[in-house]
Amino acid sequence: MKKKIFLALLITLIVMAVYAGGGKEAEPTGEGEGTLTFALITKALNNPFWERMGNGARELCEERGWNFLYLAPTKAMNLEEQNRLMDDLIAKKVDGIVLAPVDSAGVVPAIERATQAGIPVAVSATGVYGGDIVTYTGTDNYEGMKLVVEHMVEVLGGKGRVIVLDGLLAATVGQDRRKGVDDVLAKYPAIEIVARQDAMMQRASGMQVMENLIQAVAEFDAVIAANDEEALGAIEALDAAGMLDRVMVSGFDGNRDALTAVRDGRMVVTLIQQPEKMAADAILAIIDHMNGKEVPKRLPTEMILASKRNIDQFKDKIDG
Amino acid sequence: MVNRSKFRAFFLRVPTVAWVLLLMIIVFTISSPHFFTLHNISNILSQGSILIILSMGVIVVKITGGIELSVGGVMTLAGMSMAAALMKFDWPIPLCLIVALLVGTFFGFLNGIFVAKMGIPSFIATLGCQGMAFGIATGMNDGRVFSGFPRQMGYFGGGSILSIPVPVCLSAIAFLSSFILLGYTRFGVYVYAIGGNEESLVLSGKAAWWHKVKAYMYSGFMAGLAGIVVTSRNMTSQPMVGFGMEFEAFAAVVLGGSFIAGRGSAIGAIIGALFIIVLRNGLNVTGVPTYLQLAIIGPALIGSIVLSILVERGLRNRSYAGK
Amino acid sequence: MPVNNQPSANSKRYILSLIRVCREFDRARVRQIAFRFFRVLGLLLLCAIITVSNRNFIRLANLINILRQASAQIIISIGMTVVLLTGGIDLSVGSVMTVGSAVSGFFLTQTGLPWPIALLAALGAGTALGLIGGILVAKVKLPPPIATYGMLWIGKGVSFGIMGSTPFFGFCNEFRYLGKGYLFGIPFPIWIMAVLVTITFLFLKYTTMGRSVYATGANQFAAKASGIRVDRVLISAYAISGFLAALGGVILCARLNAVDQDIGAPFLLPAIAGPVMGGTSMEGGQGGVGSSVIGALIMIVLTNGMNLLGISSLWQQFVIGLVVVLAVWLDVAIKKRS
Numbered sequence: 001m002k003k004k005i006f007l008a009l010l011i012t013l014i015v016m017a018v019y020a021g022g023g024k025e026a027e028p029t030g031e032g033e034g035t036l037t038f039a040l041i042t043k044a045l046n047n048p049f050w051e052r053m054g055n056g057a058r059e060l061c062e063e064r065g066w067n068f069l070y071l072a073p074t075k076a077m078n079l080e081e082q083n084r085l086m087d088d089l090i091a092k093k094v095d096g097i098v099l100a101p102v103d104s105a106g107v108v109p110a111i112e113r114a115t116q117a118g119i120p121v122a123v124s125a126t127g128v129y130g131g132d133i134v135t136y137t138g139t140d141n142y143e144g145m146k147l148v149v150e151h152m153v154e155v156l157g158g159k160g161r162v163i164v165l166d167g168l169l170a171a172t173v174g175q176d177r178r179k180g181v182d183d184v185l186a187k188y189p190a191i192e193i194v195a196r197q198d199a200m201m202q203r204a205s206g207m208q209v210m211e212n213l214i215q216a217v218a219e220f221d222a223v224i225a226a227n228d229e230e231a232l233g234a235i236e237a238l239d240a241a242g243m244l245d246r247v248m249v250s251g252f253d254g255n256r257d258a259l260t261a262v263r264d265g266r267m268v269v270t271l272i273q274q275p276e277k278m279a280a281d282a283i284l285a286i287i288d289h290m291n292g293k294e295v296p297k298r299l300p301t302e303m304i305l306a307s308k309r310n311i312d313q314f315k316d317k318i319d320g
Numbered sequence: 321m322v323n324r325s326k327f328r329a330f331f332l333r334v335p336t337v338a339w340v341l342l343l344m345i346i347v348f349t350i351s352s353p354h355f356f357t358l359h360n361i362s363n364i365l366s367q368g369s370i371l372i373i374l375s376m377g378v379i380v381v382k383i384t385g386g387i388e389l390s391v392g393g394v395m396t397l398a399g400m401s402m403a404a405a406l407m408k409f410d411w412p413i414p415l416c417l418i419v420a421l422l423v424g425t426f427f428g429f430l431n432g433i434f435v436a437k438m439g440i441p442s443f444i445a446t447l448g449c450q451g452m453a454f455g456i457a458t459g460m461n462d463g464r465v466f467s468g469f470p471r472q473m474g475y476f477g478g479g480s481i482l483s484i485p486v487p488v489c490l491s492a493i494a495f496l497s498s499f500i501l502l503g504y505t506r507f508g509v510y511v512y513a514i515g516g517n518e519e520s521l522v523l524s525g526k527a528a529w530w531h532k533v534k535a536y537m538y539s540g541f542m543a544g545l546a547g548i549v550v551t552s553r554n555m556t557s558q559p560m561v562g563f564g565m566e567f568e569a570f571a572a573v574v575l576g577g578s579f580i581a582g583r584g585s586a587i588g589a590i591i592g593a594l595f596i597i598v599l600r601n602g603l604n605v606t607g608v609p610t611y612l613q614l615a616i617i618g619p620a621l622i623g624s625i626v627l628s629i630l631v632e633r634g635l636r637n638r639s640y641a642g643k
Numbered sequence: 644m645p646v647n648n649q650p651s652a653n654s655k656r657y658i659l660s661l662i663r664v665c666r667e668f669d670r671a672r673v674r675q676i677a678f679r680f681f682r683v684l685g686l687l688l689l690c691a692i693i694t695v696s697n698r699n700f701i702r703l704a705n706l707i708n709i710l711r712q713a714s715a716q717i718i719i720s721i722g723m724t725v726v727l728l729t730g731g732i733d734l735s736v737g738s739v740m741t742v743g744s745a746v747s748g749f750f751l752t753q754t755g756l757p758w759p760i761a762l763l764a765a766l767g768a769g770t771a772l773g774l775i776g777g778i779l780v781a782k783v784k785l786p787p788p789i790a791t792y793g794m795l796w797i798g799k800g801v802s803f804g805i806m807g808s809t810p811f812f813g814f815c816n817e818f819r820y821l822g823k824g825y826l827f828g829i830p831f832p833i834w835i836m837a838v839l840v841t842i843t844f845l846f847l848k849y850t851t852m853g854r855s856v857y858a859t860g861a862n863q864f865a866a867k868a869s870g871i872r873v874d875r876v877l878i879s880a881y882a883i884s885g886f887l888a889a890l891g892g893v894i895l896c897a898r899l900n901a902v903d904q905d906i907g908a909p910f911l912l913p914a915i916a917g918p919v920m921g922g923t924s925m926e927g928g929q930g931g932v933g934s935s936v937i938g939a940l941i942m943i944v945l946t947n948g949m950n951l952l953g954i955s956s957l958w959q960q961f962v963i964g965l966v967v968v969l970a971v972w973l974d975v976a977i978k979k980r981s
Binding site: 387434438439440441443444445447448449450451452453454455456458459462463567570571574579580611612614615616617618619621622625626629630 | 732779783785786788789792793794795796797798799800803804912915916919925926955957958959960961962963964965967968971972975976979
Binding site: 045046048075076202203204207208211212214232233236239240257 | 697699702704705708712810812823830895898899900901903905906947950951953
């Protein structure tokens with residue numbers, strides 16, 4: 001008797017759980033024949049950068065009365081999941097997809113399937129090698145990184161020993177930033193790259209890699225990181241080793257945590273990207289495309305260097 | 321009386337999770353007009369093909385009592401090896417396919433030897449192989465991906481035979497293969513025997529260890545096949561593409577009824593795999609944001625598994641008592 | 644160098660008496676000691692090889708660095724050891740780690756409550772999840788891999804429920820002391836780890852419950868027959884594992900000053916491989932805290948060594964996989980001999 005009740009409870013629980021999720025589609029956010037639905041697929045759930053992209057897209061859609069769905073792989077940076085999400089969105093017949101590709105080549109077949117199904121796709125924050133996309137919005141990672149590194153060189157006085165932390169070399173974002181670092185540093189022979197490792201654009205790996213490098217490398221003056229999360233992890237490691245006052249660290253992204261670090265003197269410089277704008281621009285570009293307008297293939301998003309000099313301008317980003 | 325026992329027999333044969341799956345399908349169909357369409361069904365089966373193929377291999381190992389954790393890595397390495405053969409050595413496509421299958425089977429063989437001959441617990445043996453496979457996959461091309469395949473390579477992921485997508489055909493073949501193997505061949509009998517009571521098998525004179533090795537080789541072969549499909553679908557070979565799939569395959573076969581050694585079936589495994597795919601797809605198609613999905617998937621998975629175990633036990637106890 | 648014969652005659656006598664003493668020992672005990680020693684020897688050998696290639700390894704700063712990086716992993720391994728000893732396995736530890744981090748992160752950043760509350764909440768959450776897992780195994784009689792696999796997903800759901808899609812960061816300094824502080828020059832996490840290792844070791848060896856753990860793992864039915872409350876033992880084992888996993892998560896997020904949704908995932912497999920390599924059997928009843936710590940240290944030293952030797956991180960996975968298999972094989976082969 002007890003078992004039967006337990007069974008019944010379990011079944012009810014499962015039904016409720018599934019229905020609670022499923023019932024979401026009945027959300028009356030301007031449910032009507034003419035409402036457009038846009039979806040954003042980012043690379044992972046665990047970086048405030050993607051969160052900001054989601055916010056930007058969501059705000060735009062709410063403003064215009066469109067439906068918005070935010071999806072991401074549950075395993076961070078997983079290509080297989082991203083492709084599955086693309087296919088599910090195709091089945092869902094959304095009106096437009098904005099994608100931040102985990103792998104610039106691996107998503108191309110999925111993009112082609114979407115285009116064939118009549119769904120316009122725009123990529124954001126990272127480019128792709130192929131596929132008929134509406135546009136690529138996002139920071140010019142190469143130029144942006146050059147700005148960051150030039151600033152670091154200036155602060156170092158043109159010479160010093162530098163550790164470079166790369167990230168995500170499988171995607172254009174990692175490669176472009178790496179190229180930016182290399183091209184700038186090549187101009188300054190007095191600056192020596194004493195170590196270089198891939199820190200996977202995550203805070204935990206950034207910290208671990210830095211900790212190991214601290215042991216392996218005798219002396220160094222600066223750490224150039226591929227993104228803020230890596231940089232923040234490295235900062236923790238340097239702080240714990242008591243080296244933070246002597247070593248300069250640079251990041252890239254402009255996350256709130258990073259801006260706080262710049263304000264507090266723990267990070268020297270970072271590049272503020274505008275993920276909100278990237279996502280929104282992508283959606284607007286899709287709308288233009290749907291209306292038959294000509295859309296440029298590359299829509300760079302403005303970026304701003306943030307260092308001790310101008311950090312006061314960004315108070316709202318830190319506290320807000 | 322006769323009706324009741326037939327009823328019970330039927331219930332015992334159909335895994336509980338099938339009913340939950342049915343329930344899910346109904347709920348999703350009600351929630352979204354885009355779910356129960358030909359396009360989405362085809363989508364589900366194509367996406368799911370990788371998990372299905374992997375599960376068809378893992379179930380055989382699971383029945384022998386082993387835990388197969390290497391399929392993610394082996395699948396990835398098979399894909400990378402195939403890509404290397406294609407892009408670096410310019411081998412013709414059919415040969416590259418064979419490379420993938422051979423790599424998979426070889427790692428399966430390694431697993432089998434580790435477990436059956438060297439006595440290493442299957443958890444550790446397959447874990448070690450997983451690490452080795454991922455390691456080679458990452459190291460062989462400096463962590464970079466292979467891409468730029470010739471168009472024909474996309475056939476196994478994107479082409480179709482008689483308007484059925486090729487991955488679906490392949491998963492159907494994998495299913496039939498495991499179904500027949502487990503249910504209608506002597507090897508299948510041995511597999512269940514090893515799971516159920518290994519000693520009796522040894523005593524009856526058969527080389528139990530060799531059959532175990534074959535089970536792992538079969539699983540490795542399937543992983544190789546899955547590697548072909550995933551590489552073809554993505555038209556890239558990524559060194560980390562299979563990461564985490566071994567746990568999905570594990571969940572699939574467990575959902576399908578393989579709770580302990582000696583139990584499980586190909587039908588159960590494929591239903592388990594479909595359960596996972598349909599759940600994810602349904603949540604996406606009905607528009608649930610990902611971070612919310614995770615709060616649903618956990619309870620759904622564990623609830624279904626617990627339910628299955630309890631139902632099965634309840635029915636079995638009843639049938640003992642009833643007699 | 645001895646010039647006359649006296650010392651060598653003495654040594655001969657000495658050796659003879661040593662042999663006599665050894666013979667008097669129980670054969671199995673000698674072998675047991677030799678095996679334990681053998682693994683430690685392996686660890687020392689590994690350290691020696693690495694030092695020869697890169698002197699930086701043996702520096703105190705590096706060793707402390709290794710131990711500090713490893714503290715969270717070792718703490719979790721201890722919890723896993725207790726579960727392994729009962730013949731089970733806990734696949735949820737990575738997920739419970741994340742929950743521990745998430746709960747503390749939540750209390751620290753979203754409420755104004757003092758940090759000890761955050762710590763207690765995190766540990767409580769972990770223990771609760773462990774308890775549920777234990778009940779699933781002991782009362783509902785689910786196979787441990789399945790029960791704890793389900794808990795893994797529940798843990799994920801809980802973490803996401805707490806965090807939504809925003810990671811937490813920026814914790815107060817007192818809390819961060821747990822991860823970053825020093826006590827008498829040694830990082831705090833190492834102290835925590837040392838204390839826990841000692842407590843668990845004493846618990847397993849000298850308390851009734853501890854010995855029941857071994858008995859349950861060796862033969863559950865015999866244990867029950869001899870009056871041991873097997874249910875209680877199992878539930879306690881999983882609760883301990885949950886508690887320690889949450890503690891590991893707390894230390895991790897204190898060091899990282901941030902929490903994200905999958906912070907604990909990479910810790911699961913080493914938490915199993917380490918103890919098994921160290922001699923704790925997956926079938927239960929054999930092994931212990933000492934073995935597990937050695938096994939965990941082997942894995943950690945190996946990784947750190949590879950970094951120092953400049954072995955590309957790309958190939959490190961391969962080496963680790965290979966070493967795990969070989970180490971366990973060696974263990975099994977030696978056990979078969981006895």
